[in-house]
Amino acid sequence: MSWRGILIYAENYSGKVNSSAFELLGKANELKVRIGGEVSAITLARVDVDAVVQQLISYGADRVVVYKVSSDEELANQLIHRDAIVDAVNMFKPKLVLISATPWGRSLGPRVAAKLGTGITADCLDIYVDEQGDIVQVRPAFTGNIIAHIKTLTNPVITTIRPKVFPIPRPDPSKRGEVVVKNIEELNLSNDARNIKVLGVAKVKEVKLPDVQIIVSVGRGLRSREDIEIFKEFAKMLGGELGCSKPLVDMGWCEKDRQVGFSGNIVRPRIYIACGISGAPQHIAGMKDSEYVIAINIDETAPISKYSDLLIVGNMYEIVEKAIKKISEVKKDMLTT
Amino acid sequence: MNIVVLVKPTPDITKVKFDIEKGTIDRSSAELEINPFDLYAIEVAVKIKNLLGGTVTAISMAPPHGEKTLRDAISRGVDKAILLTDRKFAGADTLATSYTLAMAIKKLESFIGKVDLILCGEKSVDGDTAHVGPEVAEHLGLPHASFVIHIVDISSDRVVVETDYGDSYYQLELKLPTVIAVSRPLMFRGALVEPRVPRLSDILKARRAKIDIWNADYLSDVADMNRFGLAGSPTRVVKAFYALTSTKTPIVIKGDEGVDILIKILKEKGVLR
Numbered sequence: 070m071s072w073r074g075i076l077i078y079a080e081n082y083s084g085k086v087n088s089s090a091f092e093l094l095g096k097a098n099e100l101k102v103r104i105g106g107e108v109s110a111i112t113l114a115r116v117d118v119d120a121v122v123q124q125l126i127s128y129g130a131d132r133v134v135v136y137k138v139s140s141d142e143e144l145a146n147q148l149i150h151r152d153a154i155v156d157a158v159n160m161f162k163p164k165l166v167l168i169s170a171t172p173w174g175r176s177l178g179p180r181v182a183a184k185l186g187t188g189i190t191a192d193c194l195d196i197y198v199d200e201q202g203d204i205v206q207v208r209p210a211f212t213g214n215i216i217a218h219i220k221t222l223t224n225p226v227i228t229t230i231r232p233k234v235f236p237i238p239r240p241d242p243s244k245r246g247e248v249v250v251k252n253i254e255e256l257n258l259s260n261d262a263r264n265i266k267v268l269g270v271a272k273v274k275e276v277k278l279p280d281v282q283i284i285v286s287v288g289r290g291l292r293s294r295e296d297i298e299i300f301k302e303f304a305k306m307l308g309g310e311l312g313c314s315k316p317l318v319d320m321g322w323c324e325k326d327r328q329v330g331f332s333g334n335i336v337r338p339r340i341y342i343a344c345g346i347s348g349a350p351q352h353i354a355g356m357k358d359s360e361y362v363i364a365i366n367i368d369e370t371a372p373i374s375k376y377s378d379l380l381i382v383g384n385m386y387e388i389v390e391k392a393i394k395k396i397s398e399v400k401k402d403m404l405t406t
Numbered sequence: 407m408n409i410v411v412l413v414k415p416t417p418d419i420t421k422v423k424f425d426i427e428k429g430t431i432d433r434s435s436a437e438l439e440i441n442p443f444d445l446y447a448i449e450v451a452v453k454i455k456n457l458l459g460g461t462v463t464a465i466s467m468a469p470p471h472g473e474k475t476l477r478d479a480i481s482r483g484v485d486k487a488i489l490l491t492d493r494k495f496a497g498a499d500t501l502a503t504s505y506t507l508a509m510a511i512k513k514l515e516s517f518i519g520k521v522d523l524i525l526c527g528e529k530s531v532d533g534d535t536a537h538v539g540p541e542v543a544e545h546l547g548l549p550h551a552s553f554v555i556h557i558v559d560i561s562s563d564r565v566v567v568e569t570d571y572g573d574s575y576y577q578l579e580l581k582l583p584t585v586i587a588v589s590r591p592l593m594f595r596g597a598l599v600e601p602r603v604p605r606l607s608d609i610l611k612a613r614r615a616k617i618d619i620w621n622a623d624y625l626s627d628v629a630d631m632n633r634f635g636l637a638g639s640p641t642r643v644v645k646a647f648y649a650l651t652s653t654k655t656p657i658v659i660k661g662d663e664g665v666d667i668l669i670k671i672l673k674e675k676g677v678l679r
Contacts, residue, residue, distance in 0.1 A: 082571060145576060148549060171572035176552035176587075179500065179537040183544035188501060188640030191535040209649060211431060212419045212531050216649040223640035264549040264581035271556075271568045271577040283677055307677050318591060321598070325555065325591060331531070332443070332590055340675055350420055351531075353650065361675060362654075363668065369658065379671060380656040381664035391665045396678060403679075 072224040074106025076163035078154055079125055080173055081112050082145045086121055088237060089169035093230060094129035095238035096196065097167060103198035104164055107131040111157040113253070115144050122248050127240040132247035134160065136256070141267075147173070148262035149253060151180045156256050158185060160249075163225050165204055167196075170229035178229045188221035190228050212331045213354030233279055233337060274326045276310050278334040283309025283342075286329055286356070287317065290345015290367070290385050294322045300344060303389050306396055312336070314346050330355035344385040348373030365389070407460035407562060408518055410511055411451045411484065412526035412538065414441040415468045415475035419531045426648040431532075438468070440475050443527025445482075445601035446592045451525050452483035453594050454560055461485050461518060465510055467495055467503060473617050481604035481612035488514070494622035497636030500533070504541030505638060509629035510620060511546065516628075523565070524585040528553050539587030550585035551578055556593040557586065 075097040079090035090110070097108045110130035114121045115138050122133045136153040138144050158166065158181075166181070168174045170192040182189035194216075195207035204226050206219045221227070278284065285304035287297065301311045313323040315330050329336055331354040341359035346352060348364075348371055356362070357376050364377040365385045374380045381388055415438035423435035440448070451462045464479040466472050467490040476487035490510055498506065515521055524543075529536035536552060543550035555575060556568035563582050568575045570589065580586075592599040604612070622634055632638060659667045672678045 080572075083573060087572070145571070172553045172570040173572050175536045176540055176550075176569075179504075179535075179540040180544050180550075182537075183501060183504060183541040186501070188499065189537060190641060191500075191537060205644065208534075210532065210534050210646075211422070211424070212534065214419075214422075214424055214648065214650050215431070215646050217643045217646040219641050220644050221641050259547070261543075261547055261549045264584070265551075266579040266581075268566070268577040268579055271575040273574045277573065307672065309677075325589075331534075340672070340677060350650075357650070361671075362656075363671065364656070365664070365668075374656055374658075376654055377656040378654060379667070380658045381668060382658060382660045383662075383664055388664050388668065391662070392668055395665065395669060399678075 072162050072164040074109060074161065074163050075101060075104060075165045075167065076109045076111060076157060076161055076225070077130070077167045078174070079110050079112035080169050080171060081114060081121070082150070082173060084115065084141070084144065086112060086124060087169060087171065089171065089232040090125070091128040091237040092232065092235040093167045093169060094125070096230065096235045098129045098238065100165070100196065100198065103202070104204070106164065109134065109157070109161050109163065111154055113138055113144060113150055113153055115139065115141065118250060126244050126246040127242050129238055130246055132249070134249040134251065136251050136253045138253045143253065145267040146262060146265050147177050148180065148259060148265060150177055151184060152256050152258055152262060153253065154181045155184050158225060166225045166227045168227065168229045170231045174229050178227060182227045185225070187223040187225060187227060190219045190221065193228050193230050194234050196228055196230070209354070212351055213357065214350065231335065275324060276326050278310065278312055278327060278329065278336055281310045281336070282339045283307050284312040284329070284336060284338045284340070285309055285342045285344065286312035286314065286346055287344050288314035288346030289316050291317065291322070297322060299386070299389060299393070303393055306393060309340070314349070314352050343373050343377070344389060346373055347371045348376065407454065407458045407523060408521045409451045409455060409460060409462045410514065410521050410524045411444070411447050411462060411464045411479070412507055412524065412542065413444045413448065413464045413466045413475065413479050414530045415439070415466055415472040416441040416530050416532045424648050428646070430646060438472060438475050440478055441527050441530045443529060443588065443590060446588050446590050446599055447525040447527050448479055448482050448484060449599050449601045450557060450588060450592060450594050453599070454523065458560070458562060463488065463514060463518070465490065465507060467491070467498070467506055476617050477612045477615065478604070480615045481608040482602055486618070487615070488618045488620055490620050492621040494631070495635045497639060498634065499639035499641045500535050500537035500541060501640060502633060502635055502638035504538045505545055505633045506625070506629070507538065508542045508545035509625050511542070512628045513620070513625055520583065522582045524583070526585070526587050528587045528589045536587070539585050543585035548584050549580045550587065551580060552587040553589050554586050554592070555589045557595070559595060
């Protein structure tokens with residue numbers, strides 16, 4: 070049997086399908102024209118199976134296979150997801166498998182690839198079909214310094230796709246599709262899956278930086294831990310969130326969830342305001358695709374300037390505090406008039 | 407407890423020069439060093455050894471000059487180091503690399519007995535894939551946890567970790583043997599892990615230490631040699647570009663005027679009314 074069509078994996082470890090799955094469905098439907106076959110979706114669910122299925126179909130799946138698990142613990146066990154994806158691949162024989170490059174997906178994807186003995190390409194920013202009809206995966210490497218175009222010689226081609234790169238398509242609630250529901254017990258679960266016990270959620274992230282549209286980031290220019298509040302207030306005022314560079318996390322001044330950079334979050338907000346951040350390569354790798362970058366820095370020659378649209382040379386405290394004052398005055402005026 | 411740390415020699419990413427035309431790196435422009443994420447794996451391996459006893463073995467697959475980084479690993483408290491080096495390993499993608507490392511672990515077990523814990527950094531600064539830890543686990547049929555921010559506790563037969571799933575950190579209990587790919591910053595039993603600065607005496611000792619060099623043939627009794635190197639690699643880079651050519655020329659504003667421009671731009675962008 071030949072390898073045809075596209076299988077997307079809809080991430081669901083918490084009871085809620087990650088919206089990045091809809092981005093994959095949008096891209097898969099675009100690629101389907103060149104690759105041929107159908108767009109299938111695979112997911113796991115404990116409850117609300119019908120709702121999950123309908124959601125995936127409305128966002129573009131021609132058919133859906135859902136593996137029903139019986140507990141939250143099973144749902145959060147990555148190796149059960151691996152077994153389910155391998156089963157779905159054997160069932161559909163897709164040419165291409167798309168997985169979201171979330172931490173979960175980047176941990177799960179290579180397990181699936183190694184189990185199937187096929188190639189996987191990580192954290193792709195694009196995927197296309199070239200003149201020869203081959204699938205080409207586009208990904209950054211060397212801490213974002215290099216963009217590589219990669220082909221896979223084996224089947225299926227497995228790709229993890231960075232979230233927020235492709236848009237979520239418009240759902241069509243009237244769309245119909247084929248549905249297969251399987252109980253996870255029907256699979257012969259691998260032994261290694263039984264050697265993981267999910268104890269539960271240790272901590273919900275305070276902020277999911279990749280989802281934020283306006284980020285005010287602070288770096289080494291910050292003089293004390295307490296001063297973070299000033300910049301947090303500024304971020305809130307703009308309807309955004311505070312980010313930071315790696316040194317602040319290393320010093321324990323800021324939570325890792327807020328770190329922008331290669332070892333933290335890779336973000337592409339509408340507006341990125343870098344306060345007192347010089348722009349080490351590892352930071353640039355995390356923010357260079359932001360739509361509009363404003364740097365506030367005492368040093369006009371700081372590397373960040375090469376990646377900025379607006380550079381304000383000056384003391385970050387003075388500038389931000391004055392801006393906060395002005396904005397709150399305007400807000401007050403609006404309230405009184 | 408037998409611990410293996412997978413160590414990747416990588417170029418210092420802050421110093422390396424890129425060939426902008428070809429989209430490759432100039433390998434001579436920066437020396438190899440231990441992948442920064444792997445420093446945390448080494449440090450926590452030594453801490454676990456100090457807690458439970460046992461051995462720590464570092465394994466690298468690299469060209470012959472990767473030996474220097476393994477000496478660095480020894481100066482940081484690793485007991486034994488193995489360098490997998492052979493032309494037959496060259497051109498390996500993550501599937502072939504992880505297979506080779508997994509087979510080397512199997513081979514090591516024929517000498518020291520069961521390996522209980524395999525540690526590595528969550529990803530490397532050059533490849534950026536985060537594949538190798540999970541793939542090594544798959545080849546060996548072991549559970550794994552990636553993006554681990556906290557090794558909460560460990561005993562002779564299990565380990566409790568906190569791992570980043572994306573929306574939340576989950577706590578998992580993994581039965582040993584297992585593979586743990588660590589993030590940074592990293593905690594061990596409630597305390598921040600800080601990679602040590604090797605003492606001069608340790609550096610000198612490491613200079614004299616013996617590094618085991620294993621080639622492809624040496625693994626022939628445990629491995630399928632067709633799965634090494636380029637031959638065992640399903641992916642091919644067809645082209646590459648230098649990506650940081652951004653020569654944005656920013657509007658530069660100095661002093662107080664900056665505040666007004668900042669507010670003006672934020673209004674234009676619809677952030678402020």
